[in-house]
Amino acid sequence: MRGGVAILVALLLLVGPAPPVGAGTADQVGATFGLLIQDVVGAFPPAEGLVVAAEGGRLFIDLTDKSGVQPGQEYSVFRKGEAFRHPINGRPLGRYEDVLGYAQIVRLHPQYSEAVFVPADGKPAPEPEDGVRITRGRIRVAVAPATDLTKANADLRRVPFMLAHALEQTKRFQVADPAAVQEHLLSQKTRSEELLVSPGKARASGKILEVSGWLVPMLIERRGVTYLDITWISAVTGTALFSRRAALTRSENAAEQRFPWEPVPTD
Secondary structure (H helix, E strand, C coil): CHHHHHHHHHHHHHHCCCCCCCCCHHHHHHHHHHHHHHHHHHCCCCEEEEEEEEECCEEEECCCHHHCCCCCCEEEEEEEEEEEECCCCCCEEEEEEEEEEEEEEEEECCCCEEEEEEECCCCCCCCCCCEEEECCCCEEEEECCCEECCCCCCCCCCHHHHHHHHHHHCCCEEECCHHHHHHHHHHCCCCCCHHHHCHHHHHHHHHHHCCCEEEEEEEEEECCEEEEEEEEEECCCCCEEEEEEEECCCCCCCCCCCCCCCCCCCC
């Protein structure tokens, strides 16, 4: 919980001192994301387990909710191979691994978890005793430009920078430069919302940007209330893995231009 508070404080510091008028929409998005970020971090607990059974396109793995498993998570499925050794003394340093595909968790059971298997091209089918893993390393992610589906026509150009900063602060993610992400999507004539419905575009752009996931922020309005909706899309399979939504939080801290790469706020 303390981590979530720290990230929220960092976001509020990033958006700057309070002006006479209330905060702009971009600042409210930043403050709201500060309340959601622990859900994002919690979706990627470092974990490693084994395949206990494989039936068609389904895998059953020996991890449960006690290991942090949640529906929507994506694990790499790997097979250990020959040992590799120190080039001088010949001591074993580890074993080679072959990634067979990815397991997307769909259901939790008391003693195991059930997953849909997404095969990698040209790889054999998984078998019992193959491994599954969410890496302990930092996860590479790209933040897409924010999409406004409300009628407010707010200036959200700063939002990807704010969300990227918050993700970096968690030490769990390594975030692609939002400016480079936007430039790439423009060059491909790809809008952020297309990543939600076009797995091919999510995979292709993810490969070029060398990321394993996309965070796609959107503003939507329901019955007069504006919400921040964030969706995590696998850049490996193009599948939307999970989403979170929260009503915009009003922040008394609004924005000024703090860095040369930030657009001047006008919302």
